[in-house]
Amino acid sequence: MNRPVSVGLVVLVILASVAGISGSVASATAGPTDPSATEPALAERQVETTADAADSSPFVSQEAQNFDNRTFDITIYENGSATWTFRYERHFANEENETEAEANFETFIERFEANETGLYDQFINRSRLLTEAGSAETGREMEATDFRRSARIEEWPSKRGVIEMSFTWNGFAAVNDGTVVAGDVFQDLYLPPGQAIAYEAGGDLTFRSIEPNGEYAGNSLESANSVQWNGQQQFVDGRPRAVLERPDSAAAGSGSGDPITAMTGADIVWYLVAGLLVTGIGIAAVVWYRRYGPGADDPAGGAGAAERSSESTRPPAATHAGASTPDADATPDSDDAAPLTDDALMTDEDRVVKLIRENGGRMKQVNIVDETGWSKSKVSMLLSDMEDDGTISKLRVGRENIISLEGFEPEATKSPFDE
Structure with missing residues (x-):
């Protein structure tokens, strides 16, 4: 009887599908046959073959030579979904002929964006295989959606070719009473040298615990935006694991709220x-x-009370001509109301543009979050819309996004065809 294909092994297949794409354009289409989601036995045999031959296969060894860094970035959200981004970096300075390597990569970018390499279709098929394996392992309903791809040359901090392919994994993490737990989909996950897997807290989530220990920036895990595990490393089933929660959920759970x-x-x-x-x-x-209080038996009591009530509500007579009543004096003059400020009339986009301009035309995305006081998810969606409109440009540098206005972009954001 065939066992379910594990997520860890399918990850190896996705890695192998990107093998050799920057060594030469011709080798970009030389990946293994796409495993069909309707043929689990065939998919399992192919995945196991890839894993067993990792040390001897010229296909996998070619990948190791062509890419210096490979990272899985997994951004986890409150509803349990996650954005998976497979990022591959090739440093041209490591090549014998740096100019030729860069020219070959530029040629590949054109074919990749036109989907002439078939690499993107392989990625979509194997991403769906990932979610099917995860659903079989956990029993949760899962789906792969929102597929994206990009290929570019980045200038800073060193010149390198970058390939990114991403998708949304619905149902990736388990959600229970505001607590989000990620990692139960992984089985037999192995990270070779030069590879890394990273969890990022999306929206308003914060990290509460991780297993095993990973690397993060900051004084504490709770203040970290992301956690990373580097290869070479073999994980036990259900690892790497992260427990995340909203800050208000943590306060309620501790009894301090x-x-x-x-x-x-x-x-x-x-x-x-x-x-x-x-x-x-x-x-x-x-x-x-x-009914029974003082004045209840007095027929005129009701009238007297009504008269007293009327007198108590009647405004006092003016003591001299031109005097005004207290109520009239207390009424604020509409002309004296404080006018709306320019900031109150600005849209969110205008506020971001003004903020970036005040900071020299370029800011880190995390600093925009701090300055505006908005949530990370709101800022991320707003900047994506502004980038689509051409208002700003983004440059990803390591774990940071650099946001620039037109005319202030770093060299890395310029297209090789601008020349």
């Missing part, structure tokens, strides 16, 4: 009952007073 949030259902019911009792007693007291 608003005491109202810690009330049980029974507590709330008793508070409601007590409130109704107090209201009922107050109404009964008013009715009793009107």
Whole structure:
């Protein structure tokens, strides 16, 4: 009986499918046959063959020579979905002929963007195989959507060719009462040297724990935006694992938040009952007073009370001509109301443009989050829309996004065809 294809082994196949694409354009289409999602036995045999032959296959060894770094970036969101980005870097300075290597990569970019290499179709097929393997392992419903690709040459900090292919993995992480747990889809995951896998906290999520220990920037895990594990490393089943949660969920769970949030259902019911009792007693007291209180037997009592009430609400007479009543004096003049500021009339896009311009035309995305006070997810979506509109440009440098206005872009964001 065939066992389910593990996510760890399918990852090896996706790695192998990118083998040799920057060594020469011709080798970009020399990948293994696409495994069909409807043929799990065939897919399993192909994956196992790739894993067993990792040391001897010239195909895999060619990949190791052509790419200096390979990273899996996994951004995890509150609903359990995740954006998987496969990033491959080739440093031209490591080549015997740097100019020729760069020219070959530029040729590959044209074919890759036109989908003439078939590499992108292989990536889509194997990404779907990943989600099927994860669903079989965890029992959760999963789906691969929102496929994207890009290929470019980056100038900073060193000149290199970069390939990125990404997709959204719906149902990647388990969600329970605001806590998001990632990692249960992995089985037999192995990272060779020169490869890394990284978890990034998306939206308002923060890291609570990780297994095994990984690398992160900052004084504490809770303040880190991402955690990375580097190869060479063999993971046990269900690892690497990360537990994430919203800051407000952590406060409620620790009991340090608003005491109202810690009330049980029974507590709330008793508070409601007590409130109704107090209201009922107050109404009964008013009715009793009107029926049996002082003046209840006086036929004119009602009229007198009405007259006194009318007098109490009547405004006092003016003491001299031109005097105004207190109510009139208390009414604010609409002309004296504070005018709206320019910032209040600005759109979110205008605020970001103004902020970047005030900082010299270029800022890190994380600094925009800090300056505006908006959430990371809001800033990310807003910047993506602005990039689509051509308002700004993005440059990814390591784990950072550099946001630039037109005319302030680093050399890395310029197309090789601008010349």
